[in-house]
Amino acid sequence: MSEIEKIIPIEVLRYRPEQDTEPVLQTFQVPFTDDMSVLQGLQYIKDYLDGSLSFRWSCRMAICGSCGMMVNGIPSLSCKTFLRDYYPVGLRIEALAHFPIERDLVIVMDDFIEKLESIKPYIIPKKPRTLIEGEYLQTPTERDAYEQFSSCINCMLCYAACPQYGLNSKFIGPGIMALLHRYNIDSRDGGKAQRMEMVNAEDGVFDCTAVGYCSKVCPKHVDPGNAVNLNKMESAKDYFLRFVMPKGTGK
Amino acid sequence: MSANLKRSNQPIFWLLFGAGGMLSALLGPMLVFITGIAIPLGLIFSPETMSYSHMHAFAHHWIGAGFIWVIVSLFLWHAGHRIFHSLHDVGIHAGTLARIICYGIPLLATVLAARSLIPSLI
CATH class of the missing domain: 1.10.1060.10 (Alpha-helical ferredoxin)
Incomplete structure (x- = not known):
């Protein structure tokens, strides 16, 4: 693979009830390739940068309906939204609007x-x-x-x-x-x-x-x-x- | 979610709103053009078209009276319902007062329009 590794800033709305009194934004620098979805970006964060990040996901192919979140303020399935479309500016990921937040990107449904x-x-x-x-x-x-x-x-x-x-x-x-x-x-x-x-x-x-x-x-x-x-x-x-x-x- | 299954009375207002919306979309621009632009400027129609005597005769025929009544009342029902729901959209949580004002004005206008048009028919 000759592609030079690109890095994109991902801002994530965190809410850890045991330490945060209100939701706060946290930015992660995530290396990515053009075929990576926003969900894969979050999985990278969880695997390599901060294991405490919580979010729902399952099928990775827009059929289970688990990974809905706000991407730059637009309700989106994170598996169907791609990091390349936000490079190099970066993106902000928040829990789905209008629902109470249980933890990080997990909402009370x-x-x-x-x-x-x-x-x-x-x-x-x-x-x-x-x-x-x-x-x-x-x-x-x-x-x-x-x-x-x-x-x-x-x-x-x-x-x-x-x-x-x-x-x-x-x-x-x-x-x-x-x-x-x-x-x-x-x-x-x-x-x-x-x-x-x-x-x-x-x-x-x-x-x-x-x-x-x-x-x-x-x-x-x-x-x-x-x-x-x-x-x-x-x-x-x-x-x-x-x-x-x-x-x-x-x- | 509280299981509030009380039947809403909105169908009445929604149907009046829908009827008014249909009429205003179909006739509104045309009426604005005829009454506000074409007749005062003497385009197409002569300025005499909407003279007092002409309009008086129009309002004395049941078709003309019915047309005026429907246009006045349904346009207002449409506007009232839209304003009522728009209040909610802009964050004013419309309560009983807003309901009375938004639906009261069309109701009043409907009754007043009927009252002033019906005698002209008898």
């Missing part, structure tokens, strides 16, 4: 997990089927309806991007709405009426002000902003049609 559970992110059959009746069939067109929304990897970048979630974390938020929508429009699902309660609630879909940054930062090309907007109309229909449809509009 309890709120997200609770919301995820609350929307019942699984298919609730319209009526139970016995094994002998076979599988639930679906046409390619029916599958296409929700496919985009099913790409969500729960990385929470859209929550770090959402100014409304930042102002009021009770807001159900973009990613959860995308997942909720994914199940509601699945032809095999019959749980829409139950999930609409979350959409219609005061902390539901109407806290969104259609900023759209959620959809921009999504690393999996999901369009959570669209899911939120579609559900505003669904919720408005539900609001008025409940008077004429005694059982609610959920199928």
Whole structure:
């Protein structure tokens, strides 16, 4: 390898509850090659410079959704962001915005997990089927309806991007709405009426002000902003049609 | 997350906002051009187009009255809702007072516009 070793300054937001009263920035000089991701930069720091640095990661290929962090203030998957794009100025890495910090780049994600559970992110059959009746069939067109929304990897970048979630974390938020929508429009699902309660609630879909940054930062090309907007109309229909449809509009 | 599942009343305001937004996007620029630029300058239309007698007759026909009522009220519902949510965006945590002002003005204008237009039809 003829390439001369390059060094990039990486500024990392540290928070070690046993010694820091508030988060502080610490700069590391990291040697890197052009194929190194920001995550690999952090791994270099942990392996060779400071073993106490904490961050979440797993797959290194943008499928697990663990390594979301703020890179120069933009919610990013660190495995999908490359050091070469920040050379020679350097970059600043911080914990995902809008979430409490547990330690260094590790955030407390309890709120997200609770919301995820609350929307019942699984298919609730319209009526139970016995094994002998076979599988639930679906046409390619029916599958296409929700496919985009099913790409969500729960990385929470859209929550770090959402100014409304930042102002009021009770807001159900973009990613959860995308997942909720994914199940509601699945032809095999019959749980829409139950999930609409979350959409219609005061902390539901109407806290969104259609900023759209959620959809921009999504690393999996999901369009959570669209899911939120579609559900505003669904919720408005539900609001008025409940008077004429005694059982609610959920199928 | 507290499980606050109380149904939001926002659909009412959101639909009025949406209707007003659609109308203002489609008709707003055209109305500004006709009433604010074209007629005063005598472009395309003669300055007489919006004379008192013409506008009086317009407001006395149910289609004209309906048009004025819809434009005045829905434009204001759109503006009120947008201002209400923008307050939140700029960090003013809008409470009951902001709600009353932002939705009260459109409501008042809707009622007043109807009150002044309906007698002209009878």
